[in-house]
């Protein structure tokens with residue numbers, strides 16, 4: 574087993590560091606030499622797409638959080654209405670599904686039973702089923718009409734890391750592919766996003782190279798009883814993932830909130846020294862996030878913010894700022910999740926937890 578860890582103390586840390594490679598594998602196999610997107614496993618035509626008036630993205634856990642980002646990618650790039658739900662809820666809510674629905678299942682293992690049963694239900698009602706799966710030949714992939722395999726490689730750590738960033742890559746590519754099919758984006762604009770996507774492996778690596786900063790932060794903040802994650806827009810989606818990552822491996826009571834909702838309840842819980850992780854990577858929401866940081870600071874919070882390089886105004890209000898490289902707003906989750914994963918990892922490891930196999934959790938949940 575130690576040989577398989579290749580010098581890393583845990584599989585989780587190894588897998589966090591494998592993300593530049595995983596993301597790169599996931600897109601390079603889908604770009605021809607002119608950087609056109611070619612998705613072999615997806616046979617949906619322009620005509621088929623005209624017939625689709627709604628997308629449901631359904632998944633569990635971290636894959637669900639990837640789905641939330643995917644929803645915004647489809648809406649922004651491909652202009653298709655999308656709903657995203659956790660599989661254990663979707664199945665029991667009588668969703669409107671017919672032959673004009675595209676159902677997208679997201680699953681690392683391809684064996685999560687709730688996701689699989691949701692897929693079967695959607696199929697029974699006439700939906701076309703596309704899946705984003707990591708394990709080749711898994712149940713979810715076998716029962717799908719269209720498949721996009723992520724190339725994360727085997728993920729051993731129970732807490733999902735590299736599967737997430739490859740799932741995001743998958744969503745960006747599929748959304749761009751649909752944008753091309755439907756004509757909602759011109760070739761030039763598509764190329765701009767693809768070119769930026771190609772920068773992601775390098776940018777992720779540049780964040781991993783700063784792991785010492787996060788390690789030091791973890792050494793100061795590992796003893797908290799509660800931690801809040803907040804953000805707006807895509808950062809609100811990512812706050813969910815940051816919070817899940819922390820709670821599942823560190824056992825700290827962590828919450829996440831869309832920052833605009835703070836004043837409707839959660840701010841009552843902010844006290845002196847409450848640790849707040851504030852995600853502020855979205856240009857159009859940046860000022861609003863700075864205001865939210867001021868609100869929690871005024872109640873005594875200790876704020877660790879994540880922002881894009883060059884956006885330094887935030888330093889006046891947050892206690893500490895970690896900068897991710899400048900990129901398109903839509904792509905920031907693929908970068909901003911890295912410090913969140915590292916924070917969860919180092920806190921868990923300092924607390925002496927079994928990082929790769931956290932208590933009470935399973936890698937793949939095959940019960941309903």
Ligand code: G6P
Pocket residue numbers: 633634635636679680681682683684685688731732733934935936937938
């Ligand atoms: C379990 C794992 C999570 C994972 C979720 C969905 O809860 O602990 O890390 O995100 O299942 O798994 P899937 O294989 O469907 O992506």
